[in-house]
Amino acid sequence: MFVESFRMALRNIKSNKMRSFLTMLGIVIGVAAVIGLVTIVQGVTSRVMDEFSDLGAGMMSVSAPGTALKRGLTESDVETLRAIDGVEGVSPNLSTTGSAVKNREIFDNVTIEGDDLSYFQRNSSMLEEGRIFNASEADGNTYVCMVDKTFVTKVLNGTDPIGQTVRLNGIEYTIIGRLGANNSMMSMSDTSNSDGTVYLPYRNVMHMTGTAQIQSLEVYTKDGADSSAVESALRAALDRIYNNADNAYAVINMESLLSVMDTVSGMLTTMLGGIAAISLLVGGIGIMNMMLVSVTERTREIGLRKALGAEPRRIQIQFLMESILLSLIGGAIGIVFGLLIAFIGSSVLNTTFRISYGAIALGAGFSAAVGIIFGWMPAKRASELNPIDALRAD
Amino acid sequence: MAGDEILYMHDICKDYVMADSVLHVLKNITLTVRKGQFLAILGPSGSGKSTLMNIIGCLDVPTSGDYWLAGRYVADEDETSLSHIRNREIGFVFQSFQLLQRQTALENVELPLIYANMPEKKRKERAQECLEMVGLSDKMDNYPNQLSGGQQQRVAIARAMANHPSILLADEPTGALDQRTGAQVMELFHELNDEGNTIIMITHDSKIASHAKRIVKILDGVISEGDTSDA
Ligand SMILES: Nc1ncnc2c1ncn2[C@@H]1O[C@H](COP(=O)(O)OP(=O)(O)OP(=O)(O)O)[C@@H](O)[C@H]1O
Ligand SMILES: [Mg+2]
Secondary structure, eight states: OHHHHHHHHHHHHHHTHHHHHHHHHHHHHHHHHHHHHHHHHHHHHHHHHHHHHHHHTTEEEEEOOBOSSSBSBOHHHHHHHHTSTTEEEEEEOEEEEEEEEETTEEEEEEEEEEEOHHHHHHTGGGEEEEOOOOGGGGSSSOOEEEEEHHHHHHTSTTOOOTTOEEEETTEEEEEEEEEOOOOOGGGOOOOTTSOOEEEEEHHHHHHHHTOOOBOEEEEEEOTTOOHHHHHHHHHHHHHHHTTTOTTSOEEEEHHHHHHHHHHHHHHHHHHHHHHHHHHHHHHHHHHHHHHHHHHHHTHHHHHHHHHTTOOHHHHHHHHHHHHHHHHHHHHHHHHHHHHHHHHHHHHHTTOOOOOOHHHHHHHHHHHHHHHHHHHHHHHHHHHTOOHHHHHHOO | OOTTEEEEEEEEEEEEEOSSOEEEEEEEEEEEEETTOEEEEEOOTTSSHHHHHHHHTTSSOOSEEEEEETTEEGGGOOHHHHHHHHHHHEEEEOTTOOOOTTSOHHHHHHHHHHHTTOOHHHHHHHHHHHHHHTTOTTOTTOOGGGSOHHHHHHHHHHHHHTTOOSEEEEESTTTTSOHHHHHHHHHHHHHHHHTTOEEEEEESOHHHHTTSSEEEEEETTEEEEEEEOOO
């Protein structure tokens, strides 16, 4: 019964090629829009999210310029923050510009960064050569440093940096490691005319600059710790430190940023999907229209089929099959076009093109649903035609 | 009821309710048709022939009265079983042929077999057999518009016979044909009747009706038996 209905449906679609095509077009556009837009949005979001989580999953960055009474944070404040439940480590970020002397040559434009050991442990992928300093070397009285590639090129003339010594602001340091590109958000500044960067334990930088204030730091949460609980504990501690003064500090929680982005992208997907779904709806109405015309045109045929013994159910299935087939073919073409749009879109936006099976399932499901929903009424009408009236119709 | 009664109608009435009046189209019709009979229902235009045929063919229901067809009380059946009755017990032949224009002669003959759920191979064989029977074995793949009127009506007869119906029910089968082709169709009816098929033919033409072995006259919805020479 289904095989025959399928054949008859196919025959009818074929015999009205132009009309079938135009009707299908609505579904094609709707499905292509759903798939194209959803895939593009998902591609963009997943790229942005990847970048964000590379930068700071499990990390909060704190900037604490402080108040007129109390500028920045002291070492003991940092210790207080380290003691918070769920905090794995706190790394002050200090940065200054200084001079380096090597082989009697002076380089004035050296960026000097001071971070805690935990910073380098977290960003261990930065290390390309040698080692990072250990806990005992981080006391502020040991003079070891890591350098970046620019420093090796400009100051060391490209020689192997490990084990060499260099004078930084007058103090001799031993180079123990070389670091690659820095992923940290805190040091994204472009330094094309710089003489490179050296990385020191942050206490060394505090001594070097003679400051006791820390204005910028990163707080790392333990794996599995509740990020928002840690954040509120952190804020409470900072409030205590600054006596509840307004605007003394700011905390950016990467995790909550990520979840906000997740929400936004979800909303965007829903919204675009909704807009595309409206075009599917329009396509569905097109199908219903065509099916109603088709039922009217074929009234005589329906009457004859009934006279020859077609059950009402069979007539209904035949017409329903026709509308489902019509919208499924449209859906299939739409999926192909949608993926094409997504592919072009992702290469234009420079995001990775990932076939979203969810979107394909959505497109196929939607078009089948449209076929059933909008084909139902015309099919029902056909099945209920009175054969005498139908046979008499002209 | 005797065992060879294929159709039995008792006191069948059909009224059409109009805006301001009721039209009594069929009035207390009682009719028995036995297996193997060739019956003509003869009457002028508007006498209620088609209305009667629609009731016989289970396309329409009477306003009152009892109707048994092939042992079944028709009023008790729902739409779905009525379509099964039409499929198995009735073979329709219409004045205007009623062939599907987009399908070949063979496919047209296959239609009732499809609705009887006959497997494809068997169905094709049976359809070919029926077309051979009406002398159209060389026209099976022709579309209706590639056939003459007489040929089209023979395709329609082949289609009507495909499912071995209890009754071949023909409404003005020669109405759209000229005398010669009409005579050919009558010839075919005789052959089919000689093979034992029951035929009910509706016509307003007494010459055509004279081909039948039994004539029932209908006038203003009332039937009367004509000259009876029971087969
Ligand atoms: N659906 C209907 N509603 C109202 N009146 C109807 C309907 N169908 C038929 N009639 C009336 O019933 C009467 C009989 O009609 P019917 O079609 O049975 O005549 P007929 O004998 O077949 O005539 P013809 O030889 O012209 O085909 C006619 O007067 C017709 O107007
Ligand atoms: Mg008539």
